Amino acid sequence: MTVHKQVSLESTVLLLERLATDPSAIPSELRSDDQLRKRLLSVIQKLVPELETPVETCQRVLYNALELPMARVAIDLNVLNNLKESSSPLTTEDLANKSGKSPDQKLLARILRYLASLSLIREVDTGLWTASHFGNNLSGKGQSAGVSHMVDNCFAAMVGLPAFLRRHNYDPPETKDDTAFAQANRVSDEEKTFFDWLKTRPDNARDFNIFMGAHRTGTQTWLDLPEITEEIKSSFKKVTAGREGGEGKGVSFVDIGGNIGHQCKAFKQHIPDLKGTIILEDLGEVIANADLEDGIEKVAVDFLRGQPVKGAASYYFRSVLRNWSDPYSRIILGHVRDAMDEESLLLIDELVLPDRGAHRYETQLDLTMLAMLNAEARTETHWKQLLSGIGLEVKDIVYYENDAREAIIMAKKASI
Numbered sequence: 001m002t003v004h005k006q007v008s009l010e011s012t013v014l015l016l017e018r019l020a021t022d023p024s025a026i027p028s029e030l031r032s033d034d035q036l037r038k039r040l041l042s043v044i045q046k047l048v049p050e051l052e053t054p055v056e057t058c059q060r061v062l063y064n065a066l067e068l069p070m071a072r073v074a075i076d077l078n079v080l081n082n083l084k085e086s087s088s089p090l091t092t093e094d095l096a097n098k099s100g101k102s103p104d105q106k107l108l109a110r111i112l113r114y115l116a117s118l119s120l121i122r123e124v125d126t127g128l129w130t131a132s133h134f135g136n137n138l139s140g141k142g143q144s145a146g147v148s149h150m151v152d153n154c155f156a157a158m159v160g161l162p163a164f165l166r167r168h169n170y171d172p173p174e175t176k177d178d179t180a181f182a183q184a185n186r187v188s189d190e191e192k193t194f195f196d197w198l199k200t201r202p203d204n205a206r207d208f209n210i211f212m213g214a215h216r217t218g219t220q221t222w223l224d225l226p227e228i229t230e231e232i233k234s235s236f237k238k239v240t241a242g243r244e245g246g247e248g249k250g251v252s253f254v255d256i257g258g259n260i261g262h263q264c265k266a267f268k269q270h271i272p273d274l275k276g277t278i279i280l281e282d283l284g285e286v287i288a289n290a291d292l293e294d295g296i297e298k299v300a301v302d303f304l305r306g307q308p309v310k311g312a313a314s315y316y317f318r319s320v321l322r323n324w325s326d327p328y329s330r331i332i333l334g335h336v337r338d339a340m341d342e343e344s345l346l347l348i349d350e351l352v353l354p355d356r357g358a359h360r361y362e363t364q365l366d367l368t369m370l371a372m373l374n375a376e377a378r379t380e381t382h383w384k385q386l387l388s389g390i391g392l393e394v395k396d397i398v399y400y401e402n403d404a405r406e407a408i409i410m411a412k413k414a415s416i
């Protein structure tokens with residue numbers, strides 16, 4: 001029995017070693033069978049902390065803070081993309097020449113050695129480098145903007161969270177001005193919130209805006225849900241019926257805090273036959289960067305102050321209310337409630353956390369919202385309380401991603 005166990009364990013380890021050293025040997029079924037792939041990933045991630053010694057755990061965890069900043073450097077020096085685009089391995093000197101930044105070569109070699117030790121790139125010979133699956137995964141436009149956003153915009157707040165929580169005796173305030181973000185960045189009075197701070201930092205804002213187009217975790221989108229798109233179509237018919245101008249003058253979709261219009265464009269693509277105007281709302285300086293097509297209009301709105309578009313078929317928030325604690329969310333939602341017709345739909349595209357067993361994708365987002373904005377990701381019970389407290393009734397919650405439970409919460413004005 002023991003011998004059998006040893007033999008099968010040894011052969012399992014050998015097999016995994018072979019796959020790690022030569023990723024081309026990974027069976028294609030493992031990449032194509034998503035369930036099996038996720039099971040293997042989950043088991044490996046759970047086994048690592050179980051098998052480590054204290055020294056190994058410290059080596060892995062204590063220096064973790066270096067990983068993302070050095071990925072940021074790799075992106076800055078264009079290392080990942082240069083390797084991805086090259087058909088043959090590149091030397092340190094090649095990478096220095098192609099970086100556009102003339103880095104010191106000894107420094108670059110140290111950085112590359114570190115990146116290779118994390119598998120962000122591969123070291124095929126002394127001073128000779130090639131791309132890796134891991135590095136390629138981070139090199140896309142949205143992903144590399146995400147790395148830059150995390151390091152340049154969020155890192156100080158994350159690192160400062162312990163001191164902030166100590167200062168507040170582990171009972172953080174709900175205000176938008178006194179945050180770990182504000183404390184860590186020692187912000188001036190005019191830029192106390194992250195969104196105010198972005199106003200004078202166009203490079204940081206650009207990375208944030210690009211990342212917003214790629215920040216969701218799965219491949220499904222809410223627009224793949226026919227039960228929701230059919231509801232919008234039906235609501236559009238009802239809100240425009242009997243109105244002057246009819247369907248031609250109606251508003252089908254208002255994306256509130258819609259950034260530079262990723263979802264407005266997706267909406268138009270998914271429901272091209274729906275008449276009516278699509279409206280993108282965000283702060284003036286944000287929509288100034290939105291490049292929109294016909295049929296989508298932009299309106300500069302501070303959603304804490306009001307909702308100018310009345311009686312639209314649908315009002316949509318994606319990843320917005322997670323930025324605001326309950327008192328602010330009540331103000332924002334209250335303005336929308338006042339603008340809604342009886343038949344208008346409120347669509348909240350958000351994480352809906354389970355009461356227990358939350359996924360890492362959910363818990364890490366929740367605490368990032370705390371660090372940046374004194375805000376949070378909410379459970380189903382919390383969402384229902386928040387909405388019913390201001391006269392909005394949840395009609396349905398439709399989940400469309402399972403790891404991080406992304407869902408559409410559909411609500412209407414509560415009948416009086």
Ligand SMILES: C[S@@+](CC[C@H](N)C(=O)[O-])C[C@H]1O[C@@H](n2cnc3c(N)ncnc32)[C@H](O)[C@@H]1O
Binds near residue numbers: 212323
């Ligand atoms: C986390 S982003 C989500 C963007 C977009 N909905 C998405 O899912 O890609 C939050 C958005 O809220 C906008 N925002 C922040 N404060 C605002 C305010 N007071 N009024 C209007 N928009 C605001 C930001 O500019 C940003 O585009």
